[in-house]
Amino acid sequence: MTLTSRRRDELAGWLFIAPQALGFLAFVVAPLVAVVWYSFQDVNLLAGTSTFAGADNYAKLFDDPTAPKVARATAIFCVGLVVLNLALALSLALLLNLKLRGTTVFRTVFFSPVVVTLVAWTIVWNFLLQDNGGINSLLQAVGVDGPNWLRGNGTAMLSVIVVQVLKNVGLNMVLFLAALQGIPQSIVEASQLDGAGPWRRFRSVTLPMISPTTLLTAIITVAGALQVFAQIQVLTLGGPADSTNVLVFYFYQQAFANHDLGYGSALAVVLFLVILVLTLLQWRMRKRWVFHES
Amino acid sequence: MAYRRIRLLAAALSAVALASTACSGGAGDDKNIALRMTVWTTDKNQLALFDSIATEYRKTHPEVASVEFDVVPGDTSAYSAALTTQLSGGNPPDLAWILERDAPDFVQSGALTNLKPTLDAAAGYNAAELVPSATKLWTKEDGLYAYPFSTSPFGMFYNKNLLTRAGITETPDRLVASGRWTWDAARQIAAQVAAKDTGKAGLVIREFEYKQWVLLASVWRGFGADAWGPDGKTCGFTSPEMTAAMTFLHQAIFTDKALPGPGTTADFFAGEAGLTIAQISRAGLLKAKPFEWGIVPLPAGPKANAQVIGQAGIGVPVKGKHAKAAADFLAYFTNPANSAKLGQYFPPARDSLLNAATLAKANPLFSQEQLQNVVVNGIKTGAVLPSHTGSARIASLVQSALDPMWQPDANVPAALAGVCQAIDPALSR
Numbered sequence: 025m026t027l028t029s030r031r032r033d034e035l036a037g038w039l040f041i042a043p044q045a046l047g048f049l050a051f052v053v054a055p056l057v058a059v060v061w062y063s064f065q066d067v068n069l070l071a072g073t074s075t076f077a078g079a080d081n082y083a084k085l086f087d088d089p090t091a092p093k094v095a096r097a098t099a100i101f102c103v104g105l106v107v108l109n110l111a112l113a114l115s116l117a118l119l120l121n122l123k124l125r126g127t128t129v130f131r132t133v134f135f136s137p138v139v140v141t142l143v144a145w146t147i148v149w150n151f152l153l154q155d156n157g158g159i160n161s162l163l164q165a166v167g168v169d170g171p172n173w174l175r176g177n178g179t180a181m182l183s184v185i186v187v188q189v190l191k192n193v194g195l196n197m198v199l200f201l202a203a204l205q206g207i208p209q210s211i212v213e214a215s216q217l218d219g220a221g222p223w224r225r226f227r228s229v230t231l232p233m234i235s236p237t238t239l240l241t242a243i244i245t246v247a248g249a250l251q252v253f254a255q256i257q258v259l260t261l262g263g264p265a266d267s268t269n270v271l272v273f274y275f276y277q278q279a280f281a282n283h284d285l286g287y288g289s290a291l292a293v294v295l296f297l298v299i300l301v302l303t304l305l306q307w308r309m310r311k312r313w314v315f316h317e318s
Numbered sequence: 319m320a321y322r323r324i325r326l327l328a329a330a331l332s333a334v335a336l337a338s339t340a341c342s343g344g345a346g347d348d349k350n351i352a353l354r355m356t357v358w359t360t361d362k363n364q365l366a367l368f369d370s371i372a373t374e375y376r377k378t379h380p381e382v383a384s385v386e387f388d389v390v391p392g393d394t395s396a397y398s399a400a401l402t403t404q405l406s407g408g409n410p411p412d413l414a415w416i417l418e419r420d421a422p423d424f425v426q427s428g429a430l431t432n433l434k435p436t437l438d439a440a441a442g443y444n445a446a447e448l449v450p451s452a453t454k455l456w457t458k459e460d461g462l463y464a465y466p467f468s469t470s471p472f473g474m475f476y477n478k479n480l481l482t483r484a485g486i487t488e489t490p491d492r493l494v495a496s497g498r499w500t501w502d503a504a505r506q507i508a509a510q511v512a513a514k515d516t517g518k519a520g521l522v523i524r525e526f527e528y529k530q531w532v533l534l535a536s537v538w539r540g541f542g543a544d545a546w547g548p549d550g551k552t553c554g555f556t557s558p559e560m561t562a563a564m565t566f567l568h569q570a571i572f573t574d575k576a577l578p579g580p581g582t583t584a585d586f587f588a589g590e591a592g593l594t595i596a597q598i599s600r601a602g603l604l605k606a607k608p609f610e611w612g613i614v615p616l617p618a619g620p621k622a623n624a625q626v627i628g629q630a631g632i633g634v635p636v637k638g639k640h641a642k643a644a645a646d647f648l649a650y651f652t653n654p655a656n657s658a659k660l661g662q663y664f665p666p667a668r669d670s671l672l673n674a675a676t677l678a679k680a681n682p683l684f685s686q687e688q689l690q691n692v693v694v695n696g697i698k699t700g701a702v703l704p705s706h707t708g709s710a711r712i713a714s715l716v717q718s719a720l721d722p723m724w725q726p727d728a729n730v731p732a733a734l735a736g737v738c739q740a741i742d743p744a745l746s747r
Binding site for chain 2: 090153155261262265269285
């Protein structure tokens, strides 16, 4: 049997993508399908048995008294993180975009946490935020009696958000910096000649010109915020009183600590849908607020 | 055309399946058995002892090629989650160390092999001498679903050096001798140590950290309280006894500063606290004699002189590849001779080994008097920490509902009422 040249190319193409495709099927598609399947099952993890439960696991969500607290904590974390991260990243990028001495050092300093292992970073902060930890010792040195950061109802979530922002702000900062440096100088100069002051230039020139990057950073930060887990596990275990119990941590608790894999999977599917909807929403809204040169 | 493509894909998938089967081939081979026991301990000496017992076993059981002790580090919750993941992920261990709080779930779910036939049949094993209070948690009908491997009482360790520095002459051992060792006395000593400006803490309930609330049983049982009634269906957090116990704790933490507050860490074994409530198996941490220390039973409360036991069992998951061989190895691992060896770290459940003279041979750190008072009496008179089916779910509900209590201005009865409100549906299931 002889193959035509086109067939040979086609076969070669399939063979080339086969390893990646098989890996994708085994490690991405199969687990996704399994999670959806498990969400309709009543699973006994210890005995290794499962029975079809229909939509019971999804119905359980409405009867679960912890679910509203989890939704609230997830929303607060997500909004807090996104706003703080993007605002700080953009501010730092604007500062570092000024042609000043030493900006390379600062760029390295702000970016370095991004490459630090997440758990190691969080463990260090766990020590610093203890009641008798480093942060409160510093505050005490200047005569301030610091709060019990990880145990206070208001301060625990704030602490988790700040730790996460400090960890990842460098990545968005670099993206914003690249976008800022891509703004044509001629447009800036033209706006200056037209009499635009710094604030007007920022609002009417800089922000529209970097809006594609803002869209990208917003999408990845929102998706990342909804998937936070390790920080909660290390810092607060969802406490105090569920004030930091976000959705990923809660479904981990349900599936693996409480042995309720069916309900845990239903929560995971809900989270998947939330991220999907939010991402699509942002993508749909890009036409309204993302500036395209064309 | 489409049919050919499907055939090609099917062939490729078959090849992958065959390859993976080939890789795992031999796992079920009865002549080349590789046993794996999931364990919680990370102590090198304990693991070395396990290894030495396994090596001896393999000399007479050539069919067992290896026995691996798979250490899962982390706290008790992380360990339980990892074990469950192994079981559900199709990678069950052949033997598993199971914590007392998970016992009802494991025993009731049918996940474990009944060990009784194997232990009864093992030559010289003498299963009849296992203390009933130690096997109770692991028994269903006539079956024994895990061996009560470590039955470890809680005691109160104290740092003699720190107590002397705080000017305390009525030390816990003296108070025990004079029959005045009470929770009030313990709180007073702890407050005095903490008040001394040494930067040291008073009393630390080890591993509690305002999360592992179940360890508070070491305090509230003396007040006659418990988390739930004997049938497991009635919440005990709103009882007058529990209110008294929790009020005592709240005042000790926030008024007397006898216990370090939430978010403050202090390790007794590093010399950072005057007293600690811990299982006696922790005494190994004092081998290097970092300071002069003593150990006494838990203090008496207003209602009882209650002692508390922590327990771990070793079970054989039914889904394990070599359940029969695993049960046989467990029978060897816990026979009278090996139980005596293991007794230096894990107090045995065997009646013949439960006396101060025998325990003293394997526990040079303790005096015979300490072994009698804390270990022997603790095991014989103590009750195991609270456990319940769905204990992990209940644990997280209680932890969350108790959080408002760990504030200086907390309303203790209201917080306790919140706990019952949170767990009542789970208890009545």
